Amino acid sequence: GNSVTQMEGPVTLSEEAFLTINCTYTATGYPSLFWYVQYPGEGLQLLLKATKADDKGSNKGFEATYRKETTSFHLEKGSVQVSDSAVYFCALSGTSAQGGSEKLVFGKGTKLTVNP
Amino acid sequence: NAGVTQTPKFQVLKTGQSMTLQCAQDMNHEYMSWYRQDPGMGLRLIHYSVGAGITDQGEVPNGYNVSRSTTEDFPLRLLSAAPSQTSVYFCASSLNRQGTYEQYFGPGTRLTVT
Numbered sequence: 001g002n003s004v005t006q007m008e009g010p011v012t013l014s015e016e017a018f019l020t021i022n023c024t025y026t027a028t029g030y031p032s033l034f035w036y037v038q039y040p041g042e043g044l045q046l047l048l049k050a051t052k053a054d055d056k057g058s059n060k061g062f063e064a065t066y067r068k069e070t071t072s073f074h075l076e077k078g079s080v081q082v083s084d085s086a087v088y089f090c091a092l093s094g095t096s097a098q099g100g101s102e103k104l105v106f107g108k109g110t111k112l113t114v115n116p
Numbered sequence: 117n118a119g120v121t122q123t124p125k126f127q128v129l130k131t132g133q134s135m136t137l138q139c140a141q142d143m144n145h146e147y148m149s150w151y152r153q154d155p156g157m158g159l160r161l162i163h164y165s166v167g168a169g170i171t172d173q174g175e176v177p178n179g180y181n182v183s184r185s186t187t188e189d190f191p192l193r194l195l196s197a198a199p200s201q202t203s204v205y206f207c208a209s210s211l212n213r214q215g216t217y218e219q220y221f222g223p224g225t226r227l228t229v230t
Contacts, residue, residue, distance in 0.1 A: 041223075042223060042224075043120075043206055043208075043221035043222050043223045043224050044159070044206065044208075044219075044221040045220075045221065046218045046219070049218070089158060089159070103149070103161050103164060103174060104149075104159075104161070104219060106158040106159040106160075107158055108156055108157060108158040109158055
């Protein structure tokens with residue numbers, strides 16, 4: 001079945017540092033890939049997505065590229081801020097041969113803390 | 117739009133009690149789902165619905181019941197609470213079941229079963 005593996009945290013960085021959170025996936029067919037972010041005490045919200053190979057999703061300075069050859073969707077940001085402190089989830093949604101989509105499958109989440 | 121709303125925010129139950137977690141959305145979304153979030157486990161799908169009158173099981177459905185009588189509402193019922201159901205529960209909705217559409221999450225219900 002479909003699965004997502006993301007790097008375990010927690011990750012602690014200083015403000016303006018470079019961020020990478022690794023995410024790899026296993027899926028049949030042609031999945032769509034997502035990064036969701038959860039700020040303290042809140043629900044998840046979509047950060048970015050990519051729906052086909054070589055697509056790059058980007059939002060709020062974060063980027064991730066859909067790499068089918070390495071089955072990866074790593075999240076990057078060039079200069080993190082204190083306000084980026086949150087838990088980040090990689091997720092995928094597969095596409096069945098008959099069309100339509102399967103359910104979202106989440107990684108376990110990576111907690112990021114950014115210190116001033 | 118209020119988006120996805122959940123009530124209550126917090127709940128403490130005794131083992132064996134039953135309760136209903138409420139979820140509503142005002143975006144006319146077809147697809148709604150319930151997840152539970154446990155430390156180190158990510159989010160796991162409990163039940164989902166692709167439209168009014170249609171529900172199906174997710175990854176961890178045991179001990180939970182759902183129904184979808186309207187497009188807007190998707191309540192989750194705990195039939196006989198157990199300590200293993202202590203978790204944070206999130207309801208989510210999206211335009212339809214296509215995976216390319218964003219899922220919108222509610223703020224969550226933190227449930228403790230003693």
